[in-house]
Amino acid sequence: xxxxxxxxxxxxxxxxxxxxxAVGANAADLGGNCCADLEERIAELETxxxxxxxxxxxxxxxxxxxxxxxxxxxxVETQAYVADNDNTSSRFRFLGxxxxxxxxxxxxxxxxxxxxxxxxxxxxxxxxxxxxxxxIRHSAWWIDHKELGRLWVG
Numbered sequence: 666x667x668x669x670x671x672x673x674x675x676x677x678x679x680x681x682x683x684x685x686x687a688v689g690a691n692a693a694d695l696g697g698n699c700c701a702d703l704e705e706r707i708a709e710l711e712t713x714x715x716x717x718x719x720x721x722x723x724x725x726x727x728x729x730x731x732x733x734x735x736x737x738x739x740x741v742e743t744q745a746y747v748a749d750n751d752n753t754s755s756r757f758r759f760l761g762x763x764x765x766x767x768x769x770x771x772x773x774x775x776x777x778x779x780x781x782x783x784x785x786x787x788x789x790x791x792x793x794x795x796x797x798x799x800x801i802r803h804s805a806w807w808i809d810h811k812e813l814g815r816l817w818v819g
Contacts, residue, residue, distance in 0.1 A: 721764045728757030732781070737789045744789070751785040754778050756802060768811045774819070776803040 731753055736745040749755050756779065762772035780798040805819025 723762050725760045726757065727760070728755070729753070730755045733784070735784065735787055739789060742789075746782060746787050748782040748784040748787050749780045751780075751783040754780045754783075758803075770809045771807065772809070773806040774803055776801070778802045 731750045732755060733748060733750065734745055735748050737743070756776055758774070758776040760772070760774050762770060764770045778798075778800045780800075783798075803819070805817060807815050807817045809815040
């Protein structure tokens with residue numbers, strides 16, 4: 666899979682568009698008497714709500730913010746820089762899993778790193794590490810069978 670940021674943007678746009686189409690296709694018709702079939706409308710809205718998961722599909726979003734402030738005062742100059750820890754930078758992760766049937770499932774993992782300034786580059790003498798950086802740390806998908814095992818690509 667390409668690690669180019671435009672591919673990430675295209676993938677995220679496709680994911681959002683798919684979710685919007687799925688929600689729009691099942692939207693309730695609000696014409697007529699709004700209270701006559703309230704239970705039916707509530708049940709229909711519950712099926713179109715974006716959730717962390719259900720019996721067949723789940724999406725987990727996680728990550729970490731690992732930013733600090735580097736400060737110095739050498740008697741001549743005082744400065745402070747906001748920096749990401751270069752050993753374990755800020756990142757966010759999308760982990761999805763879908764049950765296909767009793768034996769088959771599929772999923773994906775996308776982890777994106779954001780680094781505004783690397784802590785190993787910034788010093789009192791240089792702030793050259795202040796360029797922003799977005800990188801794909803991990804991008805993979807898999808298909809899993811209870812008896813055959815998992816095929817992981819990425």
